[in-house]
Amino acid sequence: xxAMIDITxxxxxxxxxxxxxxxxxxxxxxSFQVEPGECVVLSGPSGAGKSSILKMIFGNYRCDxxxxxxxxxxxxxxLVTAEPRQVLSVRRSTIGYVSQFLRAVPxxxxxxxxxxxxxxxxxxxxxxREQAGALLRRLNIPERLWALPxxxxxxxxxxxxxxxxxxxxxxxxxxxxxxxxxLDAANRAVVVELIGQKKRQGVAMVAIVHDDxxxxxxxxxxxxxxxxxxxx
Amino acid sequence: xxxxxxxxxxxxxxxxxxxxxxxxxxxTACRDVSFALYPGEVLAIVGESGSGKSTxxxxxxxxxxxxxxxxSYRMRDGVLRDLASLGEAERRxxxxxDWGYVHQDPAQGLRMAVSAGANVGERLMAVGWNHYGRxxxxxxxxxxxxxxxxxxxxxxxxxxxxxxxxxLQIARNLVTEPRLVFMDEPxxxxxxxxxxxxxxxxxxxxxxxxxxxxxVTHDLAVARLLSHRVMVMKGGRVIETGLTDQVLDDPREPYxxxxxxxxxxx
Amino acid sequence: xxxxxxxxxxLDEQTKRMIRRAILKAIAIPGYQVPFASREMPMPYGWxxxxxxxxxxxxxxxDVLKVIDQGSDDxxxxxxxxxxxxxxxxxxxxxxxxxxTVIQTRHRIPxxxxxxxxxxxxxxPIPEPLRFLEPRETxxxxxxxxxxxxxxxxxxxxxxxxxxHIATSYAYPVKVNARYVMDPSPTPKFDNxxxxxxxxxxxxxxxxxxxxYAIPPHTDVVxxxxxxxxxxRYRFDAPCALCGAGDSxxxxxxxxxxxxxxxxxxxxxxxxxxxxxxxxxxxxxxPHKERAHV
Numbered sequence: 080x081x082a083m084i085d086i087t088x089x090x091x092x093x094x095x096x097x098x099x100x101x102x103x104x105x106x107x108x109x110s111f112q113v114e115p116g117e118c119v120v121l122s123g124p125s126g127a128g129k130s131s132i133l134k135m136i137f138g139n140y141r142c143d144x145x146x147x148x149x150x151x152x153x154x155x156x157x158l159v160t161a162e163p164r165q166v167l168s169v170r171r172s173t174i175g176y177v178s179q180f181l182r183a184v185p186x187x188x189x190x191x192x193x194x195x196x197x198x199x200x201x202x203x204x205x206x207x208r209e210q211a212g213a214l215l216r217r218l219n220i221p222e223r224l225w226a227l228p229x230x231x232x233x234x235x236x237x238x239x240x241x242x243x244x245x246x247x248x249x250x251x252x253x254x255x256x257x258x259x260x261x262l263d264a265a266n267r268a269v270v271v272e273l274i275g276q277k278k279r280q281g282v283a284m285v286a287i288v289h290d291d292x293x294x295x296x297x298x299x300x301x302x303x304x305x306x307x308x309x310x311x
Numbered sequence: 312x313x314x315x316x317x318x319x320x321x322x323x324x325x326x327x328x329x330x331x332x333x334x335x336x337x338x339t340a341c342r343d344v345s346f347a348l349y350p351g352e353v354l355a356i357v358g359e360s361g362s363g364k365s366t367x368x369x370x371x372x373x374x375x376x377x378x379x380x381x382x383s384y385r386m387r388d389g390v391l392r393d394l395a396s397l398g399e400a401e402r403r404x405x406x407x408x409d410w411g412y413v414h415q416d417p418a419q420g421l422r423m424a425v426s427a428g429a430n431v432g433e434r435l436m437a438v439g440w441n442h443y444g445r446x447x448x449x450x451x452x453x454x455x456x457x458x459x460x461x462x463x464x465x466x467x468x469x470x471x472x473x474x475x476x477x478x479l480q481i482a483r484n485l486v487t488e489p490r491l492v493f494m495d496e497p498x499x500x501x502x503x504x505x506x507x508x509x510x511x512x513x514x515x516x517x518x519x520x521x522x523x524x525x526x527v528t529h530d531l532a533v534a535r536l537l538s539h540r541v542m543v544m545k546g547g548r549v550i551e552t553g554l555t556d557q558v559l560d561d562p563r564e565p566y567x568x569x570x571x572x573x574x575x576x577x
Numbered sequence: 578x579x580x581x582x583x584x585x586x587x588l589d590e591q592t593k594r595m596i597r598r599a600i601l602k603a604i605a606i607p608g609y610q611v612p613f614a615s616r617e618m619p620m621p622y623g624w625x626x627x628x629x630x631x632x633x634x635x636x637x638x639x640d641v642l643k644v645i646d647q648g649s650d651d652x653x654x655x656x657x658x659x660x661x662x663x664x665x666x667x668x669x670x671x672x673x674x675x676x677x678t679v680i681q682t683r684h685r686i687p688x689x690x691x692x693x694x695x696x697x698x699x700x701x702p703i704p705e706p707l708r709f710l711e712p713r714e715t716x717x718x719x720x721x722x723x724x725x726x727x728x729x730x731x732x733x734x735x736x737x738x739x740x741x742h743i744a745t746s747y748a749y750p751v752k753v754n755a756r757y758v759m760d761p762s763p764t765p766k767f768d769n770x771x772x773x774x775x776x777x778x779x780x781x782x783x784x785x786x787x788x789x790y791a792i793p794p795h796t797d798v799v800x801x802x803x804x805x806x807x808x809x810r811y812r813f814d815a816p817c818a819l820c821g822a823g824d825s826x827x828x829x830x831x832x833x834x835x836x837x838x839x840x841x842x843x844x845x846x847x848x849x850x851x852x853x854x855x856x857x858x859x860x861x862x863x864p865h866k867e868r869a870h871v
Contacts, residue, residue, distance in 0.1 A: 096565030097572055138554065140561045163540050163554045164349060185507040199518070400723045407727075422710060422731070429734045436734065437727025443737050443803040465738045 082112040082150070083252050083283035084136060089145030089159070090309065091131055104309030105131045109145065111302050115251065118274065118284040118297050123304035129287045132304065133254050136285060137176045138166040149173060149252070171199060174252040177245030179260055181229055181237040189232075190215065190225040193243045200248065214243040218269055235261045246273050253277060255286035259293050271296050325350045325385050325491060325523050326371065332379035333366055340366040341547045343380070350490065351521045355528060355538035355555065357570070363547035364527045365495060371525060372412060372493045373402055384491075407437050411484030411492035415499045417476035420483070421468045427454060427479055428464040434487045453482040457512060474505035478512065485516065492517075494526040498533055510536050531574055535559055543567045586633040586666040592616055596634035596789070600780060603791035608753030609721070610704050615787040619661075624654060625683055626784030628700035629661070632681045635696060635780070636662065641669045643677035648685035648826070648843035655683075672846050684747070686768040688825045688847040691777035693794065699762045701783035704790065706750045706760035726758050729801055737806055746811060752799045753792055766800065767810045767826045773798040815840045818860040820851035 089109040095101045106128040113119050121129040134140040136147060138158050147158040151173045156165060170176075175196075187195075190211050197207035215225060218239040224232065229240045238261055245253065255274070259267045267290075274297050277284065288294045294301070324347035332342040341363040348354055356364045369375035371382055373394040382394045387409060394402065406412070414420040421430050431450035432440070440446050451461045457478040459471075468476050477497065484492060497513065498506040514537060517524055526537055534541050534555055541558045543551040543566065551564045562568045584590065592614075599613035618626040636642065642662055646655040650672040658681060659670050671677050674687040681698040691697060707717045710728050720728065729750050736744045749766035753759045761772060762781060772779060772792060779792040792798060802808040813827045818839040825847055827840040839860055842848035 093561075094563070096568045100565075134560070139556050141553070141557055141563070163557075164352070166554055167539055186511045399719070403723060403725065425710065425731060425735050426738045428738055429731045432734060433727055433731050436730040437725060441730070441804050443734060444805050446734065447738070 082114055082148075084111075084113040084150075084285065085146075085148035085155070086111055086136070087146045087148070089132075089135055089142050089147055091128070091135060091140060092143050092309070106304070106307040107309035109135075109307045113252075113283040113285055115281040115283050116278050117299045118278060118286060119300050119302055120286050120288055120294050120298040121304050122294075122301050127304045127308060129304050130256055132307070133176075133256055133285060133287060137174060137254055138169065139176075173250060174254065175245050175248055175250040176254045177242055177256065177258050179238065179241075179257045181241040181244075185230055186228055188226045189220070189229045189240055192229060192240060193247055196244060196248045210247060211243065214247055215240070217273075218243055219266060235263070235266070238262065239266060242270060242273070246277070249280070251282055253282055253284045255284060255288075257287050257289060259288065259290060267293060323350075323385060323389075324348060324391075325352075326525075327383045327391065328371060328380070329383070330380035331367070331370055331377050331382060333370055333375065334378045339547050341370065344370075344542075344549050345380075346542065346549075346552070348491075348523055348525065350523050352540065353517055353522075353524045353526065353538045355526045355534035355541045356544060357528060357531060357534050357541055358544035359529060359570075362544040364529075364544045366547075367544065368493055368495055368525065368527045372406075372410065373397070387490075407434050408487045409489050409491065411481075411489045413477075413480055413484055413492060413494040413497050415496040417468070417473070417480045420480040421476060423469045424467055426465045426467055427459070427471075430468060430479060430483050431486050434483065438487065449486065450482075453486050454479070456485075456516070457482045458508075472505075473501055474509060477501065477509055481513065481516070485520065485522075488520065490523060492522055492524045494524060494528075496528055496530075497526065498528070498530065506533075513537060531559060531570065543570065583665045585638070586636045586662060586668075587619075588616065588630065588633045592630075593634040596630055599789045600631065600634065600791065603780070603789050604778070604793050606757075607792055607796050608757030608759040608790060610788040610790045612787055613789050615784045618784065620657075622785040623702065625658060625681070625700035627782030627786075627789070628681050628683070628698050628784075629658060629782075630784060631698045631780050631782035631789060632658075632662065632679060633666075635698075636666055636668060636679060638666070638668065640678045641671050641676055643671050643674065643680045643846075644682075645680065645685060645687070645844075645846075646683045647828070648687070648847075649845045651845060673850075674844075674846050684763050684765075685826070685843060686764055686771045688822075688842070688844045689850075691771075691775055693776040695777035697775075697777050697779045699764075699779065699781045701760070701762040701781045701786070701788070703748075704760055704781065704783040704786050704788040706748075706758050721757060724756070726752075726801075729758050730803070733801060733803065733806075737803070743802065743806055743808075749808075750801050752801060754796050755799075758801070759790060759792075765811070765826055766808075767812055769798070769800045769808070770810065813840050816858060817842045817848060817851075818858045820848045820856045821858040822848070822851055822856070 087110050090107040091105045093103040093105060095103055109132055121132060123129055131140055135142055142159045148155045149158055149169055151169045156169060158166060190208055193211035193215060194207035198204055220236060220239055229237050242258055259270050326348040328344050328346050331344040333340045344367060356367060358364045370377050383391045384394055385391045428447050428450040431453050432446040435446050451464050454461050454464055459475055459478055468479055498509055528534055538555045541555045542549045545566045551558060551567045559571055562571045596613055599611045603611045616630060618629055620626060644655045644659040646652040649655060662668055663670055674689040679696050683700045705717055707720060707728055709732050711717050733743050747765045748760055748763045749769055751759055751761055751769060774795050776794050778794055781790045800808040816823045817825060817827060819841050822842055825842045825844060828843045829838055829840055831838050
């Protein structure tokens, strides 16, 4: 197979023990593939399970069945059965995730938040910061803010820091959860540009985008999540 | 999604717990715990008071003899050895060199009446360092790494604030470049702002030094920031285990769901 | 007091045997603290009850006993212990270091070299050198057993950190026979080198703490130190005012309330022997010189 992501019949159900053990089926029979350089956009109404699927691909949500094959370091690894250390390895060198919300350690400077994934992959600190700075500049985060922790920033600024952090590494797979949600037109354009650049580098992407215009700009293919809806 | 720092890849486990258990008479403090910890990996043990997590930490660090099962550790020569088979001298040597132990109360892990320099230097002197100037210089550079003003190197920790004491305790433990550090509620009893600084420091040190760590905490935020993996304990058993963000974002067991849902929103 | 009412040297024979067994064990394991069943003695703790029991256990009728307190034969403590054994054992006593076969001492080692066949008995207040930093007896015993002596250097490190040099001037820790770290009792560190390779047997008794330890003749005794802060002896930089000795340990004696002082040998026997041999210091020729200043 050449696909970077190959999902077959993945399913997920939440059991809410706090609500008397209510079973909450989320998705079932999730099956699709993503090729290198392709951007697949998940579509469907709110609550259809788009974010859950993204989290399953990242190994953040555990699957109850099926298979999530990821091409990792030249071999295919099934995230549904992988050991925790293997999942961590996949996240470090194969899959990146850009969420809507930034979750960073208090007190760490913005520039270091962005540079961290590179440093974790063995880049020298100075080199990593240089690249982080370039990306922050491109995303219109003023240089005077770089030394501050992003927790004090506005929602839009935080999201741009998050995008910089997500896009800085050269990972072959990127998962994008509403990367443009609270951005203005200019910054949305920058993100679209960044996504185009990743595509040309052969990065496989799965994205959730609500904005029709953006979706149109980045999607190579649309997967309708409603077909995976699990009957309650 | 924020991830704890680099995980050094190594296929050989550093520490292996095999069906570990401890009874006090009829009372079971801990039962049937098995896991493997790899070099550079940070494992958080979470649970409420009385869940057996502190007992487990003592079993893992050979301070308590198990009533069942065993703990093995990969020594620096690469041989995996049952801790119970080590002589007391070997065990204590391990404790002073290849391991660190960070107590919740720094007064337990420090000598409060002797200078910070001597506190950090003690492990060096224990392994035969015999040059005052070099010991003091090394101690000073460690104070710097844990963000303590080196001008305070000759002051006793009883003149230090709580956060400084905890950072000093960490320096004292790391000076011999251990491969494994045990931490028992390392941020307990500290102000929130001080906690944040300490967590940030520990996170960086752990990833820079490629340390493996076992952190006991009841604070899920500490687990999220520091650990790669989590074990949830209840009634002396491990009831759920997995990647930290998996367990915290997608908890499966009723008790884990209760723990996660009990975090007060800020 | 009626001497025959007491057993020879006060203690009963069974007790002496018990103490001798402890002494033999102590000699067999140089520097190791052997517990013993310390008895109540007719003097308070702190007055040398440990030393007295050791002396009582080793004393024979032919022995010649010398007792010194801070080097002096004529202080209260020295005199009363000497008289105690004079009465209860009827042994000969002396103030001469060379003539004595048993010398009980508090806080000094005589200046005159000891010779083979002599026994030096030290009175010890706190036998545990690690006590300063480790209050738990179980822990200090384990540290001795495993030879974990890093803590001893912590103490010396603290000295340098605080005072710029190793300020410990008495009870300066030593390593005996390359194995046990030992407290030499509160002798000045000036005396430490005398313990090394000494031809006499050295016994240490701590009555309150119930410990006996020993340095057999010709044993290596090394004072602990750092490479960059080596062990050094210390003495006042002056000759003895009475005998002119430039090599003896000196006591500082305040002579008036106007800052007048003089330095004299702490070892009274040594000082007197030198004076008899014709040596003179600044004060000996004119004993009332300070009065002339008034």
